[in-house]
Amino acid sequence: MITVGIPFYNAEDFLAEAIKSVLAQTYQNWELLLIDDGSKDKSLEIAKTFESQDNRIRVISDGVNKKLPGRLNQIIYEANGDYIARMDADDIMHPRRLEKQLKILQMYSDIDILGSNAYVIDENNLVFGQRFAKTDGLQKVDHFIHPTVIGKKQWFLDNPYDEKAIRIEDAELWYRTKSFSNFMITNEPLLFYREFGNNYYKKYFQANGSAMHILNKYPEDKFWKNFFLSNKVKGSMYKILNVIGKEQVLIDRRNEKIFEKKINFEKWLEIHESK
Structure with missing residues (x-):
């Protein structure tokens, strides 16, 4: 089983779409942990609505704003899956993300953390680029687009985030562990990563x-x-x-430009998956 962890703070504009993209995965043996970081908007209400509709979804909220690194560690300790997949509350998973990343991890059991390439979307879900030009094959790396990663739960337990490294918790973690870890990415874009x-x-x-x-x-x-x-x-x-x-x-x-004009991510999926 894969544990998908989404920490959120005042994410009411995008959280529902992020959750729906997990529900739409072709690989369905997952649990979804939604960790509230003291939101003041309707994010927690949105999360609880989804929790009431699917017993694979679990919402955790203590009303405190502990910041992202602490919540990421909380996901690690609460996870029931053998693997943990990261995702931010404003991003959207490619529908085959979990299926494809798990297949690679099972094929290459020595990989500790596997990331991916990503399409880049704006606040209106319009695709306007992708992070890296190359879109095929596996590549050894020493850092990642953080919300694209999936890895062994035990690796995360052995190497927790530094909770004082606010806003650079990922960079510090990769730097601290790269000498003894096997980091890889698939160059196929498997996440719609929001930047605006x-x-x-x-x-x-x-x-x-x-x-x-x-x-x-x-x-x-x-x-x-x-x-x-x-x-x-x-x-x-x-x-x-x-x-x-x-x-x-x-x-x-x-980012690498894909089209002359921006295109909705659902339309992009329709075009791309039909090839």
Whole structure:
């Protein structure tokens, strides 16, 4: 069984679509953990509605805002599956994501964590690119698009997230474990990953809020010094473009363009799956 974990905080605009994409999976031997992080909107109400309709869905809420790393560890400890699949509350799974990733993990049992390529969508579910140009084969990596990953539960138990690494919990985890772990991605896009220019620059500045903790943890490591410097530069660039209403321009440049015009993800699936 696969445990799909979705932590959420004030995600009422997109949470239902994320849950529906799990329900629509071709692989159906899953449980879905919906972990509320102290939402103030209707997210918890939405989650509980789905929980009442499917006994594979479990909602956990304590009313506290513990931040993402703590909730990710909570998913690990609550999971009943042999594998744990990550997903964010504003993303959408490809309907064959679990089926395809599990098949690879069963074929190559030495893989610890398996990620994937991703289509990129905006706030209106329009596909406007994909993260990487290559779309076939497996590739060894040392980091991932975080919500695309699936891995062995035991690996996550042995290597929990650093709960003080706010906004960079994934980068810190991959960095800490890459020397003894087998990280792979399938270059096939299996997630619709949401990115749009709505104060995107704040993500970089918030990540730098963990700088003191990380630099104390890795005092001699140039990687992290360069990481936080790069974040500061990127955050400043995004903020300038945000002020003039052009933040989306930088976001678009992060991805490979697929069509001249954006297309709804459901239409894209219809076209792509018919090939």
